Amino acid sequence: MNPRVLEVMPSLIREVSSRKKSTSIDLGLGEPSLAPNPAYLDEAMRYVKQHGVKYTANAGEADLRDAIARHYGYPNMSDLSNVCVTVGSQEAMYVAIKTLLDPSRDELLIVEPCFPSYRKMAMLEGVSVRTVPMREQEDFAFDAQRIAGAIGERTRAIVICSPCNPTARVLRAAAAETLSRALERRRGDPVWLIHDEIYREQVFVDDAAELARRYPHTIVTNSLSKSNALTGLRLGWLLGPRAFIEQAIKVHAWATSCADTFAQRVALAIFRTPGALQEHAEWYRERRRGLLETLGKSGLRYVSPDGTFYVCVQLLPGSASLDAANELIEKHDVVAIPGAAFGAAMEGWLRLTWVASPDLVAEGLARIADYCAKGAVA
């Protein structure tokens, strides 16, 4: 078999989450607890009942590609030829990495802490990875100078997830400006930015940056998973310069052919409904207000969330996050994801989801605080 496949590890997040018991308070897996709006599902159903469930063009339905391009209106990316509809943002990222990077030569720079899939995808492709960790002492804020400074001779693309899973930090306008200027000053072939925007609709600060508005060699990945509570629908997209999208469509076409027609009709209904991508946003803002109160009383060190539905809390100094997560499941019936899953920079931390009901989140946080306090005594 392929040694790259043998070497790559399965998802630690999924593994930890799968050990959840029926009684567990689940602050683990990253998906909304809200129900999706059934109106979009109904609209898609009416369509497939009338038209069947036929293949679409590899790049997706033209109407959907057009609606996505126009919704975001990013400079030089506002036409349907700038969009490839994908099987969730996971396939969008996979296709982006596979399309942009030459395994024999290029290197991917990953801004950590981050979702582990970027590294695994690169490993599967035989693409070298370099990482640049954001710092605990700065609450993992995006440091544009550090990112730009980490670019090596072989670096051809940089992945940035903002709002960030797991840190919940957002790349601010000023940092984005610094980063894009640094990239534009470089000589030679441009370095691509891949902006994972999957938490774009869960932002709690005013100056969140959209890299595609600042830097022309930006690729955007996104999906309906988090904005509309449709994680299982597997409907995402790539936005990028036309020359990139033309190549990306081939990878997508030979790997998966096209995205699900039913899912594409759900997406079209959403993009045709003004405000639909933001319809859960107020719920998250409200929950976050309650969360911050609870966190303030918990005694835990945490990183105040700029976006997403995560919050990172720090364990006691010297704690191994995987051991802590295991102990929390086994002895305290709380599922939390070990920071180590997101890179060495987050060892000693846990990532928590705050989409469960406020009393469950509060109880989960109390148990984690209690666990930390007891550790201090022992």
Added chain:
Amino acid sequence: MNPRVLEVMPSLIREVSSRKKSTSIDLGLGEPSLAPNPAYLDEAMRYVKQHGVKYTANAGEADLRDAIARHYGYPNMSDLSNVCVTVGSQEAMYVAIKTLLDPSRDELLIVEPCFPSYRKMAMLEGVSVRTVPMREQEDFAFDAQRIAGAIGERTRAIVICSPCNPTARVLRAAAAETLSRALERRRGDPVWLIHDEIYREQVFVDDAAELARRYPHTIVTNSLSKSNALTGLRLGWLLGPRAFIEQAIKVHAWATSCADTFAQRVALAIFRTPGALQEHAEWYRERRRGLLETLGKSGLRYVSPDGTFYVCVQLLPGSASLDAANELIEKHDVVAIPGAAFGAAMEGWLRLTWVASPDLVAEGLARIADYCAKGAVA
């Protein structure tokens, strides 16, 4: 960008099909003209309305994996651990090739004529390809001796599509026996067989072979696309030995995460309904009977279909199939796929789909016969 991506060509089949006019008789793209049974869609809708559209496990819903494994009951593959649910059979094949073959060493043997995706997938992975063409003078029948004889020192897997797109030939029991015995006699690491069974429910002969019943190192790919007229649902699966499936799940997980939850519920409804996979089979048998009558009167040389919903017809000697396909679209308003898309062995032939209404198929065949007759005069 990745030179392998730059080199790989987009789909010629899709390109030819896309030139269809509103008036064209479409004997091109490979998808059923039947409507899917709405009962399965309704059942999936009830589920997602009640439970939301959440992620499933990467390998798919346990109930569905179990139902698939038990439905086929292939030796040593009848447990849910032998199944990975995928984004159509296209992703199943992509994952199989990526998982089985080490690009630095291994070679994939492709039995031609065949669907072009196998070669493109291997190209994207940097995996060497060797082909073994079945012969026109034998009506492209599967020749087990030729296949076994083509295995090279580096060959680690063989792809066979039976029933075959495009030839419509079926691998018969006797040939499968010869092939599996030849493979078992080999020393050293076993050579894997990848059996693309996507047209399994459209078989018109009695002795079609299921390689997974004969040879233990068989991987099966399949989907609901052709059996249940659900091409756009993107729901397929891999069946294989557990050690293979464990590795394949990782590739699937990092490339696409999981298959669509709605689509998985449709599949579960189908696998729970006795006979559901065969519910369109009689329609194909009946259409085939009419087709054979029409073909007999057409004067065209054709390969009698053992399975699928295709039939291959021969152009005049020396005809280039792409030129013929272009001329047929432009001047005769018939869409047909050039044989060259399926490998050099089928140059000089056209692949036709016979799922349109019988009178349209007859009219399309008459125009092609007329085109050939005129060519003979000129």
